[in-house]
Amino acid sequence: MATTTIGSVMVVGGGISGVQTALDLADSGFKVYLVEKRASIGGTMAQLDKTFPTNDCSMCIMAPKLVAAGRHHNIELITNTDLEEIDGVPGDFRVTLKQKTFRVDKSKCTGCGVCAEKCPVETSDEYNEGMRKRKAIFVMYPQAVPLVYCIDRKACIGCGVCAEECRAKAVVYDKPDEALEIRVGAIILSPGFDEFDARIKKEYGYGVYRNVVTSIEFERMLSATGPYFGVVMRPSDGEIPKKVAFIQCVGSRDEKVGNPYCSSVCCMYAIKEAIIAGEHTKGLEPHIFFMDVRAVGKEFEDYRERAEKEYGVKMHRGTRVASVEEDPVTKNLFVRYGGNDQIETEEFDLVVLSVGMRPAADAEKLSRRLDFKLNKYGFCETDIYDPLCTSRSGIFVSGSFASPKDIPTTVAEASGAAAKAGSLLSDARNTLVTVKEYPVEIDVSGQEPRVGVFVCHCGINIGGVVKVPSVVEYARTLSGVVYAEENLYTCSADTQERIKETIKKHNLNRVVVASCTPRTHEPLFQNTIRESGLNPYLFEMANIRDQCSWIHMHEEEKATKKSKDLVRMAVAKARLLEPLKKSQLPVNHSALVIGGGLSGMIAALDVASQGFDVHIVERTSRLGGNLAKLHHKEGSREPKVFMDELIDIIRGYPNITVHLDTNITDVTGFVGNFKVKITDGEVEVGAIIVATGAVGYEPTEYLYGQDDRVMTSLELEEKLSRREFKGKTVVMIQCVGSRNEKVPYCSRICCSTAMMNAIELKKQHPTSEVYVFHRDIRTYGFREDLYREAGQLGVNFIRIPEASMPQLESSEGRLKIIARDVVLNEDLVIWPDTVVLSVGVRPNKDNEELAKMLKVPLSKDRYFLEAHMKLRPVDFATEGIFLAGMAHWPKFVDEAIAQASGAAARAVTIISKDTLDTEGIIAAVNEDICDGCGICEPVCEYKAIQIVKISDSQEKLKAIVNEGLCKGCGACVAGCPSGAMEQKGYKTSQVIAMIDTALERGDS
């Protein structure tokens, strides 16, 4: 361990994983260097069209995080950069980086894009998988962060036009590569994965037949920003395909290509792509060819079901595609596949190969340079009990660099990795972060509005269409405007200084910028005016680029007139703007963890080790939860051994208080300041983590409880661990209490548990007969190894139909199983001596009760429901409350641990702060008008409104807004029947002023 601890962290890889880690660390008092090898952050997720199972637009949900990372005061983005070497010890590493030159000065480039427009060289666009061209000077995608153009030296012919055209003088052709040396306390690796190269599977014709595409290419084809603008077309001729085949497991579950593991995500993304393609094209017929459909995540099974029933996706279960042949004339494709025992051929217009995940191409180089181990498949090696740690201390890992996984699992891990680094460096928290100092705010109350208007040319983006000088001239005539000027780039660093000087010189008390979109640039200008002493809410923007010059490129007159209208509207609102205050709420630096199982203990430990007090409330008399029921050794040690170690550590931790035999009885307060009543008193905490777990299904079917020879998988595991099991002919029935009409979801873990049982059984009794009756085997990720091993040990797998489970009878003292074998297409009869029921997982019965107390929602399957299934997997919509473990969804030990660490990191982003800023734009009640009717109360999604008595002595009611909870959406304002509710910054009078000025005749 280092003598000095460095309070900064390097995150390697700027995909969704790295971005989440960076945000969590920077929000908990650490300086972050986010290193990305490409020119922009965003990773694979930025290429996706939609995401399962909510069909959210990927870029829409991701972009705010990218922007947040790009703007964060304590995150430094270092893109186009490779890690060269490291030196040092945990807590104090010295990292050498090599930043490849952009040949563009980042401090000057405004991202206006004129250079790319003028560049005469076209080259293949990687972001669109080569299906479209981009220029030699480029940004990866329109929403790229950082929005800095970069010269592709391989394609550039050095003609010099970009430098000539760049008004900001940002192009510097001879800018050299730079070597950087940075000291950090910890390193987190999240460089992601590579797609399997489908050319290797020659039999599918990828790279030869134009209408065979990969799933990621198809993703771009679906995207509105893709090469075909969201109309799916055949690359060979631009026709819209009618019949589309998705071939699963291309480069997954395939020993021949060296990837025996399952890539975990392809089943779901193929279903998603099939659904979305069907939404794009009426009458589309998607077919999916797969062995097992691995819909194991939250609401995945539901999604699969809808794909088949509502969207008509044809599922070819249990098939493997032998080959694809092209008709040379029509370019249609013949898919030859083996289903049951015969080979069939079907013709398609387009074939999509669901390519699997490979280790990142530079994984090996990275492992050598950083001296950590890779596993046998080339992914980063981790232990099941330490899923976020590499083999080298002080270097952590998250996301698909360690194993193939989906986005929510990745995001949870990303937060988890932040917790690991936070624990290592907790002594150095807040040592390297800077807090911005601002001058005292100028009091503008009572002053007449003095509005300054800054109109941007944006190089030629605006100025090439809109007559900017005439807009400026016009602005000067508007009431309240005392100053107006034009800028080549209003956003450039020198203009910021100019704006500040101008505010002082002309005594401005409102500022309007007419330029691009407030969605990206408002925070910049708000910061600028705050630096000159104005309240940041005395600012308004007119979007005359994205919503004017860019869309009326050939209508100068009309665009100019519209710009004037937009400026007039902005000024009208600006005149009425008022300073808004963000109040600061004190934060209690401790957390409550509800549940003392695996997730609860890990979460508690990861909060406590970062220096904060933790209470664990456990309703039983012992810690450990479901972990105590597991026996199979996975990774470094037996679950029991691990559990006992963990309990010892928890017991020895001075700042963890364990409350056994204790229940939660009431929760009040809000983020930073919760008051929680428990059986024996009350605790006050800043954040709450729900880790209440789940329970196993108690079967009523298959003679369970009536015949001793019928047992659950956990009971078998127990017997095997004691070496008490003696069965010779064993039948395992999968999905008992899962994937049926009553409980439609898949319990995720039962298949792998059955494999572990079967393997152990075969090892203990090599001569025993084991039959597994299943519909799919869902051993996703590296757990596919278990399936393969069981097969090699001679376990018999019998695929049964979707809708008919095996029948069990007890006949003359013997057990008799009758089941349909779909492969042989005949009924099978087995006389087992033991029947093992692979029972599913069920949510806790009292989840409702706890959810009500916490004011958080449950999913339709009655598990706790996170704020967003994709990108906020451990948060609740209610701020300050987090989620981990099986309370969220059934999961394995390693997944629960990662998620618990994630919840801990998220909680620490709150409790590590001394105060929390409330939002500026919030609802406010005019108490003179409010009659306490209460209509607003249920309208509020954030539970920020309460109806209370005006005073203790008066019966009259009124609404009050909790500023700590209000997010400023305005729902209550629109709902208020009396007009008592107002939204600060969007007051009715302000909005009306804009409407009135919009509709008056412009005098242009």
Place this chain on the structure above:
Amino acid sequence: MNSFEPKIIGFLCNWCSYAGADLAGVSRFQYSPNIRVIRVMCSTRISPNLVLEVFKSGADGVIVGGCHIGDCHYMTGNYYTDKRMKLTKELVELAGIEPERLALEWISASEGEKFARVVTEFVDRIRHLGPIPTKNDQKLMKRLEAAAEASKLFRLRLLSGKELRLTGKGNVYGEMIEAEKMDEILDSAVNDEYDRSLILELTKNNALSVKELASEIGKSAEATLGHVATLRARNLLSICSIDGFTPRYKAIRLGGA
């Protein structure tokens, strides 16, 4: 057949070829009456677009005359002429007009005889080739229009304008681009932009599918789709209807309602 009298336009530079033509007159060298001369200060003024406009207006041949290499009154003007005419020839050929109908000749102020000979031989050549059926051939007109539009593009003008510097003096990195490489770059740019312009020309009034466009422009459907994608990214083309499973495209009319 022999009643065909070719209409020839000659662009002559003030200092050499125009003077050469004058000398031919002074010397009374006789030549065909088919040429109409337009005087320019330097042959470098002749942009590809001017030549294509001439063909569009119904001329049967174009002669561009300049000073001999090294003699240019403006030092290097005719080097550019050389490069531009190469590009122009490509476009003329792409439009379906025999490239021999465009001649570039270096004629000095003292070469009156050469001027007369060049004109006579050129007129003979054109007479032999016959008239360009521009007036009656809609297809040809569209192709010419496309070539003319392509010739106006910033991209092609920039590339041909920079060609000499990039292959002769070096680029911004101080490297020389090999002439062959540069030719390749220009070639593919000219071909692509011509095809794209033609697609826009063809879809001005008709909604066409990728397959139809491909057969019109004589390229593979796959390559055509690539151009369609680029044109859509440039906001010049949009899907106007989908017939069953076939999207049809129309050029976007710019300039508003």
